[in-house]
Amino acid sequence: MRILKLQINGDLHELAAPDHWTLLEVLRYSLQLTGSKQGCDKGDCGACTGLVDGKPVLSCLTLAATAQGHEITTIEGLLPAHRRAGGEGADPIQRAFDRCGALQCGFCQPGMMLSARALLSRNAQPTRAEIRSALSGNLCRCTGYTQIFEAVESAVCEQLGVAPKPRAWETPSPESGS
Amino acid sequence: MLRMPRFELLEPTTLEAALSALAERPEKSMVIAGGTDLLPNLKHELFTPERVVSLARIASLRSVRELDQGWLSLGAMLKLEEIAAHETLRRRYPALAQAASLVAGPQLRTMGTLGGNVLLDTRCQWYNQTYFWRQALGFCLKKDGTLCHVVEGGSKCVAAASNDTAPALMTLGAELVIVGPAGQRVVRIDDFWLADGAANKKLDPGEILVEIRLPPTTPGHRGAYGKLRMRDSIDFPLLSVAARVDLDSSGKVSHADLVIGALQARPVRIKKLDSVLAGVQTGGDAWKTAVSQAAELAYRQCHPMPNVPGDHEWRREMVPVYVRHTLESAVRGDGPVHGL
Numbered sequence: 001m002r003i004l005k006l007q008i009n010g011d012l013h014e015l016a017a018p019d020h021w022t023l024l025e026v027l028r029y030s031l032q033l034t035g036s037k038q039g040c041d042k043g044d045c046g047a048c049t050g051l052v053d054g055k056p057v058l059s060c061l062t063l064a065a066t067a068q069g070h071e072i073t074t075i076e077g078l079l080p081a082h083r084r085a086g087g088e089g090a091d092p093i094q095r096a097f098d099r100c101g102a103l104q105c106g107f108c109q110p111g112m113m114l115s116a117r118a119l120l121s122r123n124a125q126p127t128r129a130e131i132r133s134a135l136s137g138n139l140c141r142c143t144g145y146t147q148i149f150e151a152v153e154s155a156v157c158e159q160l161g162v163a164p165k166p167r168a169w170e171t172p173s174p175e176s177g178s
Numbered sequence: 179m180l181r182m183p184r185f186e187l188l189e190p191t192t193l194e195a196a197l198s199a200l201a202e203r204p205e206k207s208m209v210i211a212g213g214t215d216l217l218p219n220l221k222h223e224l225f226t227p228e229r230v231v232s233l234a235r236i237a238s239l240r241s242v243r244e245l246d247q248g249w250l251s252l253g254a255m256l257k258l259e260e261i262a263a264h265e266t267l268r269r270r271y272p273a274l275a276q277a278a279s280l281v282a283g284p285q286l287r288t289m290g291t292l293g294g295n296v297l298l299d300t301r302c303q304w305y306n307q308t309y310f311w312r313q314a315l316g317f318c319l320k321k322d323g324t325l326c327h328v329v330e331g332g333s334k335c336v337a338a339a340s341n342d343t344a345p346a347l348m349t350l351g352a353e354l355v356i357v358g359p360a361g362q363r364v365v366r367i368d369d370f371w372l373a374d375g376a377a378n379k380k381l382d383p384g385e386i387l388v389e390i391r392l393p394p395t396t397p398g399h400r401g402a403y404g405k406l407r408m409r410d411s412i413d414f415p416l417l418s419v420a421a422r423v424d425l426d427s428s429g430k431v432s433h434a435d436l437v438i439g440a441l442q443a444r445p446v447r448i449k450k451l452d453s454v455l456a457g458v459q460t461g462g463d464a465w466k467t468a469v470s471q472a473a474e475l476a477y478r479q480c481h482p483m484p485n486v487p488g489d490h491e492w493r494r495e496m497v498p499v500y501v502r503h504t505l506e507s508a509v510r511g512d513g514p515v516h517g518l
Contacts, residue, residue: 019187019230022217041180042218044412046285055288061217062289063210065187066234115284136411137283 005068008033009077010084023067024048024059027074035075035110039139046138049111050074056118056137075110078117092155093117100167102151104142111138116152125156180221180308189232193239193357196386199231201359204384207231211255211294214286219299223309224321239293239388242266248394251355254293254387259284261292261343271392273401273420276514277346280405283412293387296344296354296367300337300375300443301414302328302485320376328485337375338440338485345420345437345445346403351393358385371444375485378443398425398432404504404515406496408488415440416488417496419476419515421504423455431455436472436501441482448476448501460509469505473498 004026006013015030024041027033027050039047041060048060051073059074073081082091089095093116096102103109112135119126119134126134131152140148150167157164190196200207208227210216211234219225233239239255242264250270252261261267262279281287281295304327305312305320317323319335326332344367352367365380372378381387399422406417418439426432434455436448454471458464482493499518507513 018184020182020185020220022182038179042221043214043282043286046283046412049285056285057289058214058285061213061286063187063213063217063230063232065189066213066232134284137285139412 002065004064006064006072007070008072009074009080017064019063019065021064022060023050023062023064023072026064027059033074033076037107037110039107044139045108046111046115047108049114049138051114051118054118054121056115058137073114073117075114078113091117092158093120093152096151096155096158097148100147100151100154102144102147104140104144108138108140108142112140112148116155119152120155120159124159126152128153182217182220183223183226185220185227186229187232188229189235191235191237193236193386193388196231196233196236197357197359197384199229200384200386203229204359204382207383209233209386211297212257212286212290213294214282214290215294215298218306222307222312224299224305233386245391250392250394252292252390252392254291254296254389256292257288258290258292258295258343259287262287270395270399271346271350271401272511272513273346273349273403273422273508274343274392276401276403277342277405277418277420280403280514280516281342282414286412292343292390295341296347296390297379297381297387298339298341298344300335300378301340302335302337302375303487304328304485305337328483334373335375336442336483336485337378338442338483339371339378339444340414340440340486342403342405342415342418342439345418345439346401347390347392348437348445348447349401349420349422349435350395353391353393354387355389355391356381356385357388358382364391368447373443375443396424398427400425400508400511402504402508402513402515404500404507404513406488406493406500406518407516410517414486416486417441417482417493417500419497419500419504420445421501421508423460423505423508425460425509429460431458431460431468434472434505436476436505438476438480438497438501440486441480442485446480448472448479451475455505465509469502472505473501476501 037047039045050059078091154164207229239253241253243251258278268275404419407413420437422435424433458468477498480497482490484490503515
């Protein structure tokens with residue numbers, strides 16, 4: 001057991017945890033921040049993705065103690081961080097996921113949105129290939145990847161102030177003649 | 179959920195402190211770098227150390243330094259994403275930067291380190307499983323048992339060297355700097371491996387890999403890395419190919435090297451490659467023929483086993499495909515090769 005000081009979503013948390021606990025266990029079971037999901041729990045699925053100093057990491061493979069001294073962001077911190085930075089409503093990525101229906105069961109969504117946030121923070125205008133690559137460590141077992149990629153593109157368009165591309169079903173097909 | 183066995187974590191800030199933390203109980207202590215290999219293995223109860231020593235707070239292990247005579251030193255704690263994105267490495271050692279760029283997915287490259295990837299534990303589909311799973315089948319040669327599930331009647335573990343950076347480092351002639359209670363030693367990476375999947379590295383408990391040194395390359399140096407995998411993200415290699423082609427000023431091959439990973443306990447160098455590639459002018463029909471001969475040579479020398487997931491006969495058929503594409507990619511100066 002040791003006393004940990006963790007900077008999470010802008011707040012400093014002081015708590016006791018065993019040395020062998022992961023950051024994910026501390027988030028979920030000590031702090032009740034259950035937005036970070038425990039999926040495979042061994043680094044395959046990306047459901048536990050959080051941001052450490054703005055970069056996406058797997059909290060299930062991070063020892064809690066080694067996260068001390070770093071700035072940790074979980075899905076619970078995305079909206080408050082956006083508001084603190086002067087924004088309105090939720091983070092543009094959260095709103096885009098909502099707008100595009102980029103979820104089915106929702107289990108992968110916190111990790112997807114944090115990976116997307118890390119991407120957009122370092123690259124304001126990613127291509128579809130860059131989006132796919134940045135989200136390649138997050139598995140969606142409902143396989144709803146198309147809407148997820150569209151949501152990220154939609155968030156990019158919103159940030160740049162341009163109209164989003166029409167979605168697949170909004171484009172008239174050549175056969176329809178319209 | 180997968181809980182880890184209990185251990186004590188130490189986070190020294192100097193190498194000396196890390197060495198003395200290990201020296202107290204070397205056999206019962208383990209080093210953690212990025213943790214992306216060690217933590218899943220702890221969760222599977224493949225190791226049960228009493229003490230885990232983290233190198234994450236030792237700043238001196240994260241530097242890139244130019245050494246005398248054109249050598250380059252890479253700190254063992256450099257992150258894989260840093261290796262993949264490093265401009266000097268991409269220019270002078272393309273195979274290494276490409277190999278790092280294909281390890282796992284973005285999160286794991288943010289966390290995983292170069293040293294950790296070199297020291298990755300060998301992998302086998304009968305070994306990288308939970309305790310419950312392993313005890314149900316019967317323990318194997320690599321851990322707690324006496325029989326091999328891959329090779330019937332086998333007496334030597336054939337778990338696969340699955341580290342992407344190792345084949346690339348072998349083509350580059352890298353040296354490993356290792357410190358321990360007896361001081362510092364430098365080992366050529368070719369001499370670092372043993373042909374035993376149960377313990378394929380010459381690294382004693384209490385020793386730490388601190389640095390990877392790369393010899394200079396000439397302007398005619400070309401390199402590329404190819405990786406066969408199921409998902410084209412996150413997964414370990416089912417087959418990997420590191421290629422090196424050194425060209426002279428007229429575009430002829432002066433030396434070539436191919437090292438194949440994920441076959442057996444150590445990365446495998448293709449023998450007699452220079453007999454088909456050396457002296458060949460790149461770009462023309464002779465080059466095409468030579469590349470096909472190299473692919474055929476690799477096919478004859480590589481024999482994937484059912485040690486990692488994926489049909490091993492398919493993996494063998496993919497050997498010449500990946501060898502051909504990776505050699506061509508190296509000479510063209512692009513790559514990495516994946517998703518074929």
